[in-house]
Amino acid sequence: MDNFIPGQIFTTSASLVDSVDRKLLVVLRDGRKLIGVLRSFDQFANLVLQDTIERIYVGDAYGDIPRGIFIIRGENVVLLGEIDLDKEDELPLRQVPVEEILLAQREEMEARQKREKLKNKLLHDQGFSVDFTETDLY
């Protein structure tokens, strides 16, 4: 019976201490995805990430931008998760050069803005007041 006691039975509160020196994916409120090794944190969940890359996802493709050391202010983090180093090598996505992904990202953003503009116009014509333009994931 002792073998079935899970290792995390006594969790009382969230702690990042188990994530230190692990490779994490951090999502910021502005939608950025940063992948780096967590080196330290504090009571506000301010993070220190080392060897960080910013990964941009568009469709089934992604591109990486190396960024170095980040000190992230905790309130700007939406979520973070540990990266499975084995599964990381078998992504169903294809990696493309940075210039290409940045282009694709800009096109996607312009397309989204066009759709939003059209949607807002249609709603406005129907009598709805639309003033919602939130780019914060919070």
Next chain:
Amino acid sequence: MLPLSLLNTAQGHPMLVELKNGETFNGHLVNCDNWMNLTLREVIQTSPEGDRFWRLPECYIRGNTIKYLRVPDEIMEMVKEDSIRQRQAASGGNRGRKWFSWWKYWSRRKQRWKL
């Protein structure tokens, strides 16, 4: 080492600060405090769109406006040396009267209760 201690160690070094509104400030860190307020010198301020630039000889950034900071990789090396130096200073300074009587009490307690 705590994030704010790392920031303190980075004083004098160049860094990039991005604010919540997307503006970036590239400059040398002069000083920082517990609220992440910063003073930078020789600063290049960039607009959120990346199209306009300003040069400021010095600037003050209120900590709660910051999204993140990027520091040079050399900081990690300095941090290791700094934390070693801090630990030596702390253990040296701890041999005060109050600390010693607490230490006596604790070692006797350990002996008594075989902790």
